[in-house]
Amino acid sequence: MLVEVKELRREYVMGETVVKALRGVSLNVEKGEFLAIMGPSGSGKSTLMHLLGCLDRPSGGTYSLDGTPVEKLDDVELSRLRNRKVGFVFQAFNLIMQLTVVENVEVPLIYMGIERAQRRELCLEMLKAVGLGHRPNHRPNELSGGENQRVAIARALVTKPQIIFADEPTGNLDTKTGHEIMEILQGLNAKGTTVVLVTHEMNKAKWARRLIHMQDGKILRQLVGKEIQQLKDLFQEMPEA
Amino acid sequence: MQFSENLRIGIKSILVHKLRSFLTTLGVIFGVAAVISMLSIGEGAKREAVEQIKLLGTNNIRVNQLKLTGEQAEEAEQKNSRGLTYRDGQLIRENLPSVKGVTPVRFVETEIMLGNKESNGRVVGTDETYQWVTNFHPSEGRFIGALDVAEAKRVCVIGSEIRSELFGYRNPVGRRIRIGDTWFVVIGVMEAKTVKEGKASVIKLRNINKDVYIPITTALKRYTDEDRPNAVEEIAIQVEKEDQVVPTSEVVKRLLNRTHNGVNDYEIIIPAELLAQSQKTQRVFNIVMGSIAAISLLVGGIGIMNIMLASVTERTKEIGTRRALGATERDILGQFLNETIMISVTGGTIGIILGVVMAKAINLFAGWETVISLFSVVISFGISALVGIVFGIYPARQAAKMDPIAALRFE
Numbered sequence: 001m002l003v004e005v006k007e008l009r010r011e012y013v014m015g016e017t018v019v020k021a022l023r024g025v026s027l028n029v030e031k032g033e034f035l036a037i038m039g040p041s042g043s044g045k046s047t048l049m050h051l052l053g054c055l056d057r058p059s060g061g062t063y064s065l066d067g068t069p070v071e072k073l074d075d076v077e078l079s080r081l082r083n084r085k086v087g088f089v090f091q092a093f094n095l096i097m098q099l100t101v102v103e104n105v106e107v108p109l110i111y112m113g114i115e116r117a118q119r120r121e122l123c124l125e126m127l128k129a130v131g132l133g134h135r136p137n138h139r140p141n142e143l144s145g146g147e148n149q150r151v152a153i154a155r156a157l158v159t160k161p162q163i164i165f166a167d168e169p170t171g172n173l174d175t176k177t178g179h180e181i182m183e184i185l186q187g188l189n190a191k192g193t194t195v196v197l198v199t200h201e202m203n204k205a206k207w208a209r210r211l212i213h214m215q216d217g218k219i220l221r222q223l224v225g226k227e228i229q230q231l232k233d234l235f236q237e238m239p240e241a
Numbered sequence: 242m243q244f245s246e247n248l249r250i251g252i253k254s255i256l257v258h259k260l261r262s263f264l265t266t267l268g269v270i271f272g273v274a275a276v277i278s279m280l281s282i283g284e285g286a287k288r289e290a291v292e293q294i295k296l297l298g299t300n301n302i303r304v305n306q307l308k309l310t311g312e313q314a315e316e317a318e319q320k321n322s323r324g325l326t327y328r329d330g331q332l333i334r335e336n337l338p339s340v341k342g343v344t345p346v347r348f349v350e351t352e353i354m355l356g357n358k359e360s361n362g363r364v365v366g367t368d369e370t371y372q373w374v375t376n377f378h379p380s381e382g383r384f385i386g387a388l389d390v391a392e393a394k395r396v397c398v399i400g401s402e403i404r405s406e407l408f409g410y411r412n413p414v415g416r417r418i419r420i421g422d423t424w425f426v427v428i429g430v431m432e433a434k435t436v437k438e439g440k441a442s443v444i445k446l447r448n449i450n451k452d453v454y455i456p457i458t459t460a461l462k463r464y465t466d467e468d469r470p471n472a473v474e475e476i477a478i479q480v481e482k483e484d485q486v487v488p489t490s491e492v493v494k495r496l497l498n499r500t501h502n503g504v505n506d507y508e509i510i511i512p513a514e515l516l517a518q519s520q521k522t523q524r525v526f527n528i529v530m531g532s533i534a535a536i537s538l539l540v541g542g543i544g545i546m547n548i549m550l551a552s553v554t555e556r557t558k559e560i561g562t563r564r565a566l567g568a569t570e571r572d573i574l575g576q577f578l579n580e581t582i583m584i585s586v587t588g589g590t591i592g593i594i595l596g597v598v599m600a601k602a603i604n605l606f607a608g609w610e611t612v613i614s615l616f617s618v619v620i621s622f623g624i625s626a627l628v629g630i631v632f633g634i635y636p637a638r639q640a641a642k643m644d645p646i647a648a649l650r651f652e
C-alpha cells in the first residue's frame with residue numbers, strides 16, 4: 001500500500017478558536033491508482049493533500065507513505081521524502097517568476113543534488129514529454145495558463161515521484177486546456193504513477209477510478225468505477241464553491 | 242544543497258531588482274570605502290615612517306636641539322643651560338666608548354654664491370663621520386676628512402642639486418664658492434638621493450640634495466652665534482647593533498640631563514619610536530574615519546535587512562513552492578542568507594573600488610601618502626561579508642521558519 005492513513009486529524013489553532021479542518025480521515029491508496037477528491041469549499045481537501053504530500057504534520061492519527069511512518073520525521077527527512085516520492089501540481093501553477101521554464105523544472109532536482117548538466121538534460125526531456133520542448137528558455141509570464149501548468153507538471157514529474165498530488169490543476173484553465181492537462185495526468189497514470197486529484201468539476205472527476213466525497217473534514221462516501229460515471233444527479237446535492 | 246546553486250539563485254533574484262539592490266548596498270559601499278581609505282592612509286603613514294627610519298638608520302639615535310619659548314626659555318637661562326653644543330657631542334664620545342660614531346650637525350644661515358649666482362641651499366657643519374651615519378656618500382671627489390675638521394679648513398662638499406644649480410655640467414671639484422663672507426674649495430659632490438617630503442612625517446625632512454657640508458669646526462669658528470657659541474642643531478649617534486639603541490639613548494639622556502642642568506632643551510629620537518609617534522598622530526583621524534565606517538556599515542546593514550525582510554514577504558509563495566518541491570528549512574535559510582551576503586559583498590567590492598579611488602584622491606589633493614595593502618582589501622571584503630551574515634540571519638530565519646502551508650496559501 002502506497003498511502004495508509006488512519007484517523008487523520010488536523011486542527012488550526014487561531015488564538016481562541018480552533019478550526020478543525022480534518023476530523024478523522026482514514027484512507028488507503030494503492031500504487032497505480034487514480035483517485036479523485038471532491039467536496040465543498042472548506043471541506044478539507046487541500047489540507048488532506050498537504051498532509052499526504054508530507055508538507056504538513058497532522059494533529060492526530062497516523063500516516064505512512066510507502067511504508068515510512070511520516071508523523072515522526074523531522075524537517076530534513078520530511079523534505080527528502082517530499083522531494084523524492086511526491087510531486088505537487090497546484091491550481092495557481094506556482095512557478096517562480098524570475099526563473100525560465102527549464103530552470104523552474106530544475107528546482108526539485110537542485111534539492112535532490114543532481115549535477116547541473118544532467119539536470120538540464122532531464123528537464124529538457126521532461127518538457128518535451130509535456131509538449132513544451134521548444135520553449136525551455138521562456139519566462140512563465142510569456143506562456144499561457146495551460147502551458148504554465150504543463151511546466152508545473154513537468155516539474156512535478158522530473159523527480160520520477162511515486163505519487164502526484166494535483167490540487168485543482170484545471171481550476172484556472174478553460175475547458176479545452178483543462179482537458180489537455182487531464183490527458184497528461186491520465187497518460188501518467190497509465191504508465192504507473194499514482195495520481196490524487198482534487199477537483200470541483202464532475203467531468204474531471206470522471207477520469208478517476210475512485211472518487212472520495214469529502215464534507216466537513218470527513219470522508220462522506222467513496223465511489224468506484226461505474227458509480228462515478230453515473231454520478232451526475234448526485235452531485236447536484238453538493239453545494240458548489 | 243550546493244553553494245554554487247545558491248549563488249546562481251542569488252544572482253537571479255538580485256538582478257530582478259537591480260536599482261533596489263544597488264540602493265540597498267550604498268551604506269556598505271560607503272562604509273567599506275571609508276575603511277579602505279582609512280587603512281590606506283595609515284599604511285601610507287607607516288611606510289613614510291619606515292622610510293624615515295631607513296633614512297635615519299636603524300642603528301642611530303638622533304638628539305635634536307629644541308627651540309624654547311617663554312617660561313621654558315627663562316628656566317633654561319636660570320639653570321644656565323646653553324642648549325645642545327658641540328661639547329655635548331664630545332662628552333658623549335668620551336663617556337660612551339661603545340658608540341661607533343657621534344656626528345654633530347650645525348646649520349648655518351648664510352648665502353651660497355658662485356660669482357653672481359646664488360643658491361638657496363643650506364650650509365651644514367659636520368664632521369667626517371656624517372657620511373657613515375647617514376649612509377650618504379659623495380659621488381665625486383671626497384667627503385670632509387678628519388684633518389679638515391681638526392684644522393677647521395675652508396673646504397666644502399656640495400649636494401647634487403647645488404651642483405647643477407651653480408655649475409651645470411661643469412666639474413665643480415677644486416673650484417671655489419663663497420659661503421657668507423668666506424671662500425671655500427669644493428672637494429666633493431654628494432650622490433643624488435630621492436627624498437620624499439612627507440606631510441604626515443614626525444621629523445621634518447629637508448632636501449639633502451641641497452646641502453653644502455663644511456667642517457663643523459669651521460662652521461663654529463667662522464659663523465659664530467654670539468648667544469650660543471658652540472651650538473649644534475643635531476647630534477647623531479651611531480651604535481654597533483640595533484639592540485644597543487635603547488640602552489644607549491638612556492645613558493645619553495642621563496648624560497645630557499646633567500650637562501643641561503635638567504633643562505629639556507633637546508629631544509632624543511630613536512627610530513623605533515618614530516613609528517609609534519606617527520601612529521599617534523593618526524589616531525584622531527582613525528577615530529573619525531572609523532566612526533564613519535561603523536555608522537555607514539550599521540545603517541547599510543539595517544537597510545539590507547529591511548530590504549531582505551520585504552523580499553521574504555514578497556516571495557512567500559516562492560518559499561512555499563520551494564518547500565513543496567523538497568527544500569529543507571536549511572535550504573531556504575541558506576538561500577536567503579547567501580543572497581544577503583551577495584548583496585553586501587557586492588557593495589563591499591564596489592566600496593573597495595571607491596575606497597581605492599578615494600585613497601588616490603587623498604594622495605593627490607591632500608598630499609598624504611596612501612598605500613592600499615592586500616590586508617585592507619581582504620579585511621574590507623571580510624567586513625562586508627560579516628555585515629551580510631549579521632543582518633541577513635534574521636530575514637533568512639524568518640523565511641526558513643515560514644510554515645510551508647501558509648506560504649502556499651499566501652496570495
Ligand SMILES: Nc1ncnc2c1ncn2[C@@H]1O[C@H](COP(=O)(O)OP(=O)(O)OP(=O)(O)O)[C@@H](O)[C@H]1O
Nearest residue numbers: 012019021040041042043044045046047048241647
Ligand atoms: N492555515 C490555516 N489556518 C487556519 N485555518 C485554516 C488554515 N488552512 C485551512 N484552514 C481552514 O481549514 C478548513 C479546510 O481548508 P482547506 O483549504 O483544506 O479546504 P478545501 O477543501 O481545500 O477548500 P477549497 O475547495 O476552497 O480549496 C477551512 O475551514 C479553512 O478555513
Ligand SMILES: [Mg+2]
Nearest residue numbers: 045046047167
Ligand atoms: Mg483547496
